[in-house]
Amino acid sequence: MKLTLKIWRQPNPRAKGTFETYSLEDLNPAMSVPEMLDVLNEQLMAAGKTPIAFDSDCREGICGQCGFVINGDVHSPERGATTCQTHLRSFQSGDTLVLEPFRAKAFPIKKDLCVDRRALDRIIMKGGYISVQTGQAPEANSTRIPLEQAETAFEAAACIGCGACVATCKNASAALFTGAKISHLALLPQGEPEAAKRVQAMVAQMDVEGFGACSMTGACEVVCPQGVSIAHIVRMHAEFWKS
Amino acid sequence: MYKKITGTDAYQEPMLISPSAHFSMGGLWVDYELQSNLPGLFVLGEANFADHGANRLGANSLLQACVDGYFILPHTLMHYLAGETALGARKLAAEERLLQEARARIDLLQNIKGMRTADQFHRALGALLTQKCGLIRERGQLQEGLKEVKELQKSFYEDLFLPETGEGLHMELEKALRVEDYLELAQLIFTDALQREESCGAHFRVEYQTEQGEAARNDAEFQFVSAWESTSEGFQLHREALHFQYMQPQERSYQ
Numbered sequence: 001m002k003l004t005l006k007i008w009r010q011p012n013p014r015a016k017g018t019f020e021t022y023s024l025e026d027l028n029p030a031m032s033v034p035e036m037l038d039v040l041n042e043q044l045m046a047a048g049k050t051p052i053a054f055d056s057d058c059r060e061g062i063c064g065q066c067g068f069v070i071n072g073d074v075h076s077p078e079r080g081a082t083t084c085q086t087h088l089r090s091f092q093s094g095d096t097l098v099l100e101p102f103r104a105k106a107f108p109i110k111k112d113l114c115v116d117r118r119a120l121d122r123i124i125m126k127g128g129y130i131s132v133q134t135g136q137a138p139e140a141n142s143t144r145i146p147l148e149q150a151e152t153a154f155e156a157a158a159c160i161g162c163g164a165c166v167a168t169c170k171n172a173s174a175a176l177f178t179g180a181k182i183s184h185l186a187l188l189p190q191g192e193p194e195a196a197k198r199v200q201a202m203v204a205q206m207d208v209e210g211f212g213a214c215s216m217t218g219a220c221e222v223v224c225p226q227g228v229s230i231a232h233i234v235r236m237h238a239e240f241w242k243s
Numbered sequence: 244m245y246k247k248i249t250g251t252d253a254y255q256e257p258m259l260i261s262p263s264a265h266f267s268m269g270g271l272w273v274d275y276e277l278q279s280n281l282p283g284l285f286v287l288g289e290a291n292f293a294d295h296g297a298n299r300l301g302a303n304s305l306l307q308a309c310v311d312g313y314f315i316l317p318h319t320l321m322h323y324l325a326g327e328t329a330l331g332a333r334k335l336a337a338e339e340r341l342l343q344e345a346r347a348r349i350d351l352l353q354n355i356k357g358m359r360t361a362d363q364f365h366r367a368l369g370a371l372l373t374q375k376c377g378l379i380r381e382r383g384q385l386q387e388g389l390k391e392v393k394e395l396q397k398s399f400y401e402d403l404f405l406p407e408t409g410e411g412l413h414m415e416l417e418k419a420l421r422v423e424d425y426l427e428l429a430q431l432i433f434t435d436a437l438q439r440e441e442s443c444g445a446h447f448r449v450e451y452q453t454e455q456g457e458a459a460r461n462d463a464e465f466q467f468v469s470a471w472e473s474t475s476e477g478f479q480l481h482r483e484a485l486h487f488q489y490m491q492p493q494e495r496s497y498q
Contacts, residue, residue, distance in 0.1 A: 012411040030250070038362065045360055045406050045415075053414045061247075081247065089250050111412040132317045 001027045001093035005040065007052055008100040013108050013116075019098070029089040033076075034059060034066060036088060054113040061085040061225060064160030067167070068113045069100045074168040074223040082162065082225040102167035106174070106210045117163045119209040120177055124161075126205040127198030128181050130190045143189055153187035156180040158226040165220035165228075171212030176220040178202050179236035180228050186239050196243035203240055262378055264369070266299040267432060268445060272470045276319035277311060283327075285320060287311035292468070297444025352419050357402030361419040364399050368422070368429055371395065376429075380436050381449045389433040396426040431471055434478050441465045457496050466492075 002025050010017030022040055031039070034056040041051035056066035061082040067075050068083055076086035091097065099113060107115040145153075157180075165176035182199050185191030191198070214233060221230045245253050270292040273279050277293070279286050288307045295303040375388030399422070405415055442451045442458035443465070451459045460466075468483040 011409055042360065042362065045404065049406075050408050051406055051415060053408075053412050078247075085247055087250065114412060114414075132321060 001029055001088060001091075003027060003036070003088070003091065003093070004096040006096060006098045007112070009052070009112055010109055011050075011111065013110060017109065019100075027088055029087065031088050032059065032084050033070065033086045033088070034084050052113065053111040056084055059084040062160060064162040067102060067162045067164055069098075069102065069167065071098050074102070074164045075162070075225055079222070080225055080227050082160075085225070102163055104163075104166045104169075104172035104211070106172065107163060107166065115163075117161075119211070120161050120163060120174065122209060123174065123178055123202050123205045124181060126201040127194065128185070128202070129194075130185065131193045145188060149187050153184050156184035156187070156228065156232050159184075159224075159228050160226060162225065164223045164225065166211065168219045168223045169212065169214075170217065170219070171215060172210075173214045173220075174206050174209070174211040175214035175233045175236065176224065176228060176230060178206055179230075179233040182239055183232035183235040186235060195239065199236065199239040199243050203236070264373060264377070267428070268295070268297060268299050269435075276322070277316055278319070278323065283323070285316060285323075287316050292470075297446055299445070348420070348423075349416065351400075352403060352416065352423070353405055355400065355403045355405070357404050359398075359402045360404050361415060361422045364395065364403070365418070365422045365425065367395055368392070368425055372429055372432065376433055376436050378445075379447055379449055382437065385433055385437045389430060389437070392426065392429045392433060396430075399423065399426060431473075431478055435469055435471065438469065438480065439465055453494070455496065455498055457494060457498075460492070460494070462492065 002023070005022045005024065006019045007022065008017055009020045022044075024036065024040060024043075027036060027039070034054065037052055037054055044051050054066070054068065057063045058065070061084060064082075066083045070076060070083070070086070075081060075083050077090055078086060101107075101109050101113045101115050102117075104115075106119040107117055110116050159177060159180040161177065163174075163177070166172050166174050169175075182202060185198065186195055216230070216233070218230050221228065245251075245258060249259065251259075266289075270290050271279050271286045273286050273291045273293055277285050277287050277291065279291075288311055289304050291307070291311070294307050294310065371388055371391055375384045375391070403419060405413075405419060408415070436446060436448075439446060440448065440451065441461035441464070442448050443460045444458075447458055451461065453459050466485050468485060470481040470483055472479045472481060
């Protein structure tokens, strides 16, 4: 199949970016989007041009490294998929794809399609951890957690930290990401000792990083490749008032 | 998940199944406290060699993440830190030297100015490992494969192409540095597969099989973990004996 690509090129964080157009032919519809960019980069390098910088690692949707915006869709036109889980069969031969990086004040562009998402790491560093138990390792059955609660915590823990929620939000809010992290630990007894301190510190760090406020549009839940529910944002608010 | 990857519905059409390389067995050597041979460098989860034996199955990564991260490291790391002074109190004498070494390594790759990209070397190496050191292994093929990896490594240093990218991020350099490591690791995988003259776990040598075609272990000679040390003369083998107290290893048979 044939595709025309309009890709955001920006050599460094300070430079002015622009879209450049490329044409690709003989593409296999079973290719993923990053694989398509590998092909394009080989061609660019063979022609002595600078390859396109983009992030990707596991290419099976579990690491959270990849992600850019395709024709206005964050990650993918498909629901519940990362960019690497998006295959060319989702498009028609002859289509034009506009690829641009995740855009948010807190995610400065490093180069081309790569953004700096360390702001999310710094939110985690403010409270995404639990106390260390000293002494012997605990007996696993001594901490009993109801199944439903464990499952809800697990749903929150499924967040891969890709930042799609921020990229799609009109306020560039990190509420779904932070809500998932807080919710995950708030639902488990291991997270109890620091619960109050955690929610205060992580919420404050969201503001420090320049993420916007949440106005509960629910757009984040729609693009989240793991389908993390906005119920976790509600739990974050509840935890915040409790603290 | 299958539908997401292949675009076909497994309830309607037969599934397409093929083996593919997912894990390499083994990892960095650690002691019982998960500390590597470098003092202060702890290695946990899938990066270490500790728990999975000769066949790394899907659930092993979860097991290692949970056991190492939740049960072992919080205890052993605290123990180590208790004996340390505050950060910054010690000046790392090696710091400057390491920085220079890293720069020299990058300069070396950037000055090759050849014709083949890091991806091309990576694909060639992948094909070589799959064909000659994959599911079914044979002495002649392994020896040939090892020779070919060495040749590939030689041509990597003669013919690597790195594009000019100006300042900032250089993804191709990052790839090239990884492929440089893979070329070395591949030689270790071949060396280890050659040394282990038995079949066990995911390591199947055609020379060592039962009449039914099952893996034939040789516990008398090979019931040990191969801990390879990288020395100036190449890889050096340290045998770590395995002791089985409550259950004895048995033959795996699908008959």
